[in-house]
Amino acid sequence: MSENEATPVGKVAPEDRRIGVYICHCGGNISDYVDVEAVREALADEPGVVVSTTELFACSDGTQHDMIDAIKEKQLDGLVVASCSPKLHQVTFRNVAARAGMNPYTYSQVNVREQGSWAHQHDKAGATEKVIGLVRSSVAKTRLSDALEPLRFDTVPRALVVGAGIAGLRAAIGLAEIGLEAVVVEKAPEVGGWVGRHGETFPSNAAGRDQIASLNEQIKQRRDITVYTNAELTGKSGTFGNYSAEITLHRDGGDKTLTVDVGSIIVATGFDSYAPDDGEFGYGIEGVVTLPQFKELVDASEAGKLIYNGRPVRSVGYVYCVGSRQEAGGNEYCSKFCCTAAIHASVLVNKLDPSVRQFHLYRDVRAYGRNELLYNETRDAGSVFLKFADDAPPTVAKLPSGGLGLTITDLLTDSREVTIPVDLVVLVTGMVPRQNKSLVDLLKLPLGTDGFFNEIHPKLRPVETVVDGVMIAGCCQSPRTAGESVAAGLAAVAQSAALLKKGYAELEPLVARIDPEKCTGSGDCLTACPYDSITSIEWDGRQIASVDPATCKGCGGCIPVCGADAIDLLGYTDAQMRAAIEEMFEASVPVKEPVA
Amino acid sequence: MATLVNPNLITDLQKFGAADVNACFSCGNCTAICPLADNDATFPRRFIRLAQVGLTDDLVTSKELWTCYQCGMCTSRCPQEADPAEFMATARRYAIAKLDRTGIARAMYTSPVAAAVISLVGLVIFGGFFASVKATAEERLVFGVPYEWIHLVGLVVMILVVLIAVFNLAMMARATAKRDEVSAKSLFGSRKAWGNTLRAVWYSVGVESLGQKRYREDCEDDDPKEPLYRRRWLIHFLTVWGFLALFAATLIHYGSDIIGLQGAAVGVVALVARVVGTIGGIAMMYGVTWFMINRKQKVSAAAQHSAPSDWLFLWMLWITGLTGFIIEVSLYLPQDHPQPWAYVLFLVHVAIAMELVLFLPFTKFAHVMYRPVALFFYALAKQRSAELQSV
Ligand code: SF4
Ligand code: SF4
Numbered sequence: 001m002s003e004n005e006a007t008p009v010g011k012v013a014p015e016d017r018r019i020g021v022y023i024c025h026c027g028g029n030i031s032d033y034v035d036v037e038a039v040r041e042a043l044a045d046e047p048g049v050v051v052s053t054t055e056l057f058a059c060s061d062g063t064q065h066d067m068i069d070a071i072k073e074k075q076l077d078g079l080v081v082a083s084c085s086p087k088l089h090q091v092t093f094r095n096v097a098a099r100a101g102m103n104p105y106t107y108s109q110v111n112v113r114e115q116g117s118w119a120h121q122h123d124k125a126g127a128t129e130k131v132i133g134l135v136r137s138s139v140a141k142t143r144l145s146d147a148l149e150p151l152r153f154d155t156v157p158r159a160l161v162v163g164a165g166i167a168g169l170r171a172a173i174g175l176a177e178i179g180l181e182a183v184v185v186e187k188a189p190e191v192g193g194w195v196g197r198h199g200e201t202f203p204s205n206a207a208g209r210d211q212i213a214s215l216n217e218q219i220k221q222r223r224d225i226t227v228y229t230n231a232e233l234t235g236k237s238g239t240f241g242n243y244s245a246e247i248t249l250h251r252d253g254g255d256k257t258l259t260v261d262v263g264s265i266i267v268a269t270g271f272d273s274y275a276p277d278d279g280e281f282g283y284g285i286e287g288v289v290t291l292p293q294f295k296e297l298v299d300a301s302e303a304g305k306l307i308y309n310g311r312p313v314r315s316v317g318y319v320y321c322v323g324s325r326q327e328a329g330g331n332e333y334c335s336k337f338c339c340t341a342a343i344h345a346s347v348l349v350n351k352l353d354p355s356v357r358q359f360h361l362y363r364d365v366r367a368y369g370r371n372e373l374l375y376n377e378t379r380d381a382g383s384v385f386l387k388f389a390d391d392a393p394p395t396v397a398k399l400p401s402g403g404l405g406l407t408i409t410d411l412l413t414d415s416r417e418v419t420i421p422v423d424l425v426v427l428v429t430g431m432v433p434r435q436n437k438s439l440v441d442l443l444k445l446p447l448g449t450d451g452f453f454n455e456i457h458p459k460l461r462p463v464e465t466v467v468d469g470v471m472i473a474g475c476c477q478s479p480r481t482a483g484e485s486v487a488a489g490l491a492a493v494a495q496s497a498a499l500l501k502k503g504y505a506e507l508e509p510l511v512a513r514i515d516p517e518k519c520t521g522s523g524d525c526l527t528a529c530p531y532d533s534i535t536s537i538e539w540d541g542r543q544i545a546s547v548d549p550a551t552c553k554g555c556g557g558c559i560p561v562c563g564a565d566a567i568d569l570l571g572y573t574d575a576q577m578r579a580a581i582e583e584m585f586e587a588s589v590p591v592k593e594p595v596a
Numbered sequence: 597m598a599t600l601v602n603p604n605l606i607t608d609l610q611k612f613g614a615a616d617v618n619a620c621f622s623c624g625n626c627t628a629i630c631p632l633a634d635n636d637a638t639f640p641r642r643f644i645r646l647a648q649v650g651l652t653d654d655l656v657t658s659k660e661l662w663t664c665y666q667c668g669m670c671t672s673r674c675p676q677e678a679d680p681a682e683f684m685a686t687a688r689r690y691a692i693a694k695l696d697r698t699g700i701a702r703a704m705y706t707s708p709v710a711a712a713v714i715s716l717v718g719l720v721i722f723g724g725f726f727a728s729v730k731a732t733a734e735e736r737l738v739f740g741v742p743y744e745w746i747h748l749v750g751l752v753v754m755i756l757v758v759l760i761a762v763f764n765l766a767m768m769a770r771a772t773a774k775r776d777e778v779s780a781k782s783l784f785g786s787r788k789a790w791g792n793t794l795r796a797v798w799y800s801v802g803v804e805s806l807g808q809k810r811y812r813e814d815c816e817d818d819d820p821k822e823p824l825y826r827r828r829w830l831i832h833f834l835t836v837w838g839f840l841a842l843f844a845a846t847l848i849h850y851g852s853d854i855i856g857l858q859g860a861a862v863g864v865v866a867l868v869a870r871v872v873g874t875i876g877g878i879a880m881m882y883g884v885t886w887f888m889i890n891r892k893q894k895v896s897a898a899a900q901h902s903a904p905s906d907w908l909f910l911w912m913l914w915i916t917g918l919t920g921f922i923i924e925v926s927l928y929l930p931q932d933h934p935q936p937w938a939y940v941l942f943l944v945h946v947a948i949a950m951e952l953v954l955f956l957p958f959t960k961f962a963h964v965m966y967r968p969v970a971l972f973f974y975a976l977a978k979q980r981s982a983e984l985q986s987v
Contacts, residue, residue: 420650
């Protein structure tokens, strides 16, 4: 699977390497506190250094071009840029190297800004001395650098979708449409999740059930989508691009397991609706229902008749933010969908029976975007909105006259405390993370403090997790609307395609490598690896350790435990690190112009 | 203590108008622009809210409803097109209906048919009453009903209606007094209190009801501003004073009859009554006619929405005025005795006039009794806040 043989650059002796050293001013960020000229001079005569120069902005387009020209012209085989943090520009200069036809892994970045100029602003001489040491050390490491090639391995053109709600089903179709097979695993006996239980939903007014039915219809017509209901993901091995998933089917005759190879996994397991505590806003009293219960009631009603427990409902009171935006320690987030969901339900009620009076007790109405129009619609139809302060929530109680009373201080009526008699109280319940410990453990899914799954970056990598090839989509990640869940599902499809459509994947070659000659087969390293990347294999008639480069993260955890010094980390070999450290200990360098 | 609200208040109120008021989201632009809203009377926003939330008593017994002259500034500035000026007018209609426990006002406001039937019945009763007063022995049957009966029914109805009016007004005044913390002691407890009370009476009855000061000032903001000859405050002013003059003429006439004035004095008094009545009649007819034209042409914000009760009120005033003039003219016709048609016309005239006055608590005319009381409390509140500020 790998072509990852390190080729020492033409077996050139370290002192004969042709290294270019670029020292960046960073527009003054560095040069104001470090004598960059002194650094350049100190490096110019170092063995193996062919180019030593300073630049105002090394990362600027023009300088990049000059570097490429210099690399080609001077036939450089090593590059050191002394500038900012590698987090910022490692990729930039690796690409410069690659564009110039130089092996990008012979490039080293020295962080002389954060570690030099910024750290020692009041000691220019000291800073300069330190920077010279750092750059020389990096040059020493570069002299011993090898040309490395990225790891490349084949991928399986198939993705696993966990959860057959609207996001999961739509993602499965998206996968199939883009040319990847989809396998869908659903715990429940039926697909569709929450949306599949609903009648009319916002914003299109199409029934949730119909939307799910139409997705299901498309899925049935495709051979490249397989859906397992009453099924769970119970095992996973391998690495991204080549996962092997164990699926347990709960069948009448007992459980059955099957294994499928998949390249990526899309987790779309959805949410649970907040379950109010007994007595929370009157929960438990007859006539106090949650939003999903109310929606079911509305969906089941015929025109002109909103009936609860056999009695017609003449008035409804909604209490917003139940289970959301709680105090520290509770659910502090906003569930985002529920304002609009409640407003939409009230619009439906108004269509069923315009004479029903509706009172909305809210903290802030967050009917964002076009949902604002629904908010206007329900207000124009007579819904009254009453805001309550965070520290003065309304209370719900039975009235002596029968029915329910919602008591609230109405800020807009001179803060009058009023009791509104209503037939039904709807607690506008939010979303809570679904409890799914076995899946979390199995996939090593990262949880946020709120209990929802975490993405790598909320803006730039919104559906990827820190586990390569495992993506999240929909309400398992955070509360949102169905439309937003589907969009996330399709984003996960696009990410899967990016990983799997080429048919192969590339990984950084900076992984551990075991020298079979030196390895004594003690097995000490096997338990040291946090990624289970090291296995014991037979080689030349004896047991030795072997690293799977596809799963090795290059953390280096195995190296110190090897008593035989048989493990090396490519790009950071023992020899390189030793040379770098030794260079650091060299006698200090004279500095020309100490600054007061 | 929390107040138990009436969740159906606004739907009930909307039977009287204000179709767009649900759109109101309490931004307060209307209060900011209202030339009459101040610290002591913030409206219309707060009153829309009272209606939305269902605080019936606060709404219908409030003094603020009657402070508004419906200039329509609020409606022109409302970002939601909720038509707050029309709401204020509707709330006044609703208050009249709600303060009247008999349900007559509600029926007259909400059903044109009921309004027509009730007015006709009233007309018949009052007409019958007056017919019976002047009836000779031979004519003592009207449609087969003995005149004593008619007389009695007429009297009873009149007394009842007066009682109802007094009761309704007392209810409204009591609720307002309670909310504004006005008591017998605060009104009459000291010399200073007496002074304040009298000043408030002067403000409400003199400056505002008779002088129409704020109405006049308020109309400066009308947009478009009607030409002076048909401006709202002027035609209202003429209508009020014309009506009062006619009322006075009637009193003078009957008064001299009752005290049994004799001799030359009779002629003088009759002349005075006639001159006062004629001038008053012209003023009222002028005002009422323009009111009707303005409403027909919807010239201003105040004339945008006309309820059947608005028309009924104007038509009754107009017919009273017109019949009065015809009768007056008939007196100068070259006959010794009035013609029979003039007699019938006279019956219609007095019946409608009577109905107009006695139906006061059930119609738009009720503002004549509620507004001065509201303005009285408004003046008291102003005095109080002025005192607080000077402390
Ligand atoms: S009536 Fe219009 S201007 Fe007044 S508070 Fe309501 S929305 Fe605002
Ligand atoms: S109509 Fe004029 S006086 Fe009445 S509430 Fe509106 S702005 Fe104020």
